[in-house]
Amino acid sequence: MDHFDTAVVLGRVLTSGVIMSIERNDRELPALERLLCKTSGRPRxxxxxxxxxxxxxxxxxLGLGHGDDVAVPALADAHRRFLAWLGVRAHEGGTPAFAHLSAGPDDAGRLGALLATTAGVPAVVLDLTGLGFGPAAAVLFDDEDAWRRAERLKIFGTFDLRTMWTQTEADDGVGGVQFNYRLSPLVAACVRMALTTRGERA
Structure with missing residues (x-):
């Protein structure tokens, strides 16, 4: 994505007045979600x-966490240490519980083919940081309940805080230490533009 493309995206998002992921009128996050669902063939x-x-x-x-033994794909040492901090006993060997892929500037045109290699795996962690707009990732699911649990985790786990105007107790919240894992609309917009413009030029 060149400087002009970046400027257009930044201008559009900043002038919209919607810069938080829990804004009711945000369009950037849903647009990136639709793009990744279409590209991967996964519904969530x-x-x-x-x-x-x-x-x-x-x-x-996937309902896995502290105290569980989990087969994982090849991961960086820092990521394995993070899983250990969560109390997950991660090991390689056997069928991994999830797939892990990274997308960089040269992958936009072949992202669909890359994701197709994960067919049958219940969850795919797609690292989007390599596109150059800061830390970002997507987790793709086939199962609706798995997706709902992941969504709850990223918004503090025990509350269904879909927007800043609604906050209700979740039926199936994720207990333990709570996290704010929400991606910003600005980063989502830049990632989507990078994937679409580079894919078209590939």
């Missing part, structure tokens, strides 16, 4: 603000 996606948030969300969505 959770957008988060880092790859560690993505790993945590994938585990929470």
């Amino acid at each position: 996606v959770t957008l988060v603000n880092s790859v560690t948030a993505g790993l945590h969300s994938a585990l929470a969505g």
Whole structure:
């Protein structure tokens, strides 16, 4: 994405007045979700603000957490330490509970093919940080309940805080330490533009 594209995206989001992920009128996060669902063929996606948030969300969505032994794909040492901090005993070998992929500037045109390699895996953590707009990740699910649990985790876990105007107790909240893993609309807009413009030019 060149400087002109970036300027257009920044101008559009900043002049919209919607810069928080819990704004009722946000359009950037839903647009990126639709793009990733269409590209992957999976019905649900959770957008988060880092790859560690993505790993945590994938585990929470699948009902895995503290005290569980979990087969994982190859992960960086820092990510394995994060899982250990969560109390998850991660090990390689066997069928991984989730897939982990990274997307960089050269992957936009082949993102669909890249995601197709994960068919049959219940959750996919897609690290979007390499696109160059700050930490960002998406977790793709086939299962509705898994997606709902991941969504609850990123908004503090025990409350269904979909917007700043509604806050109700969640039926199936994720207990324990709570996190704010929400991705900003500004980063979502830049990521979507990077994926679409680079995909068109590939």
